[in-house]
Amino acid sequence: xxxxxxxxxxxxxxxxxxxxVAWYVIxxxxxREGEHVFLASRLTKGNRIFPSQVMIxxxxxxxxxxxxxxxxxxxxxxxxxxxxxxxxxxMFSAVLIETTGGQNPIILHGHTKRDAVEMKAVIExxxxxxxxxx
Numbered sequence: 001x002x003x004x005x006x007x008x009x010x011x012x013x014x015x016x017x018x019x020x021v022a023w024y025v026i027x028x029x030x031x032r033e034g035e036h037v038f039l040a041s042r043l044t045k046g047n048r049i050f051p052s053q054v055m056i057x058x059x060x061x062x063x064x065x066x067x068x069x070x071x072x073x074x075x076x077x078x079x080x081x082x083x084x085x086x087x088x089x090x091m092f093s094a095v096l097i098e099t100t101g102g103q104n105p106i107i108l109h110g111h112t113k114r115d116a117v118e119m120k121a122v123i124e125x126x127x128x129x130x131x132x133x134x
């Protein structure tokens with residue numbers, strides 16, 4: 001085999017490897033299914049490769065953070081949400097969800113202001129429905 005053929009095979013191998021890594025990153029970063037799923041922007045710190053996601057259901061608020069191997073998942077029951085704070089900056093917002101137990105709050109970085117306001121409204125709506133039933 002000549003040097004040119006060897007370099008060609010190395011180039012093909014690197015292209016295939018790059019394509020596989022790109023496919024993996026896209027697959028792990030895709031949005032979950034659900035009515036109220038909010039995906040953080042890849043332009044923010046901590047979300048560049050695998051953006052975090054927030055899924056709000058009538059009974060819980062869940063944060064998912066994909067990782068190279070596995071994922072970090074944190075869930076909070078609607079009855080344990082004490083307060084919601086929105087910190088808006090020039091481009092993106094941070095949402096801080098505090099718990100009734102006073103434990104570490106869920107901090108969500110890299111969402112648009114519109115998404116942050118909608119998250120707060122959805123959580124408050126579901127909390128109102130939850131406490132009306134109970």
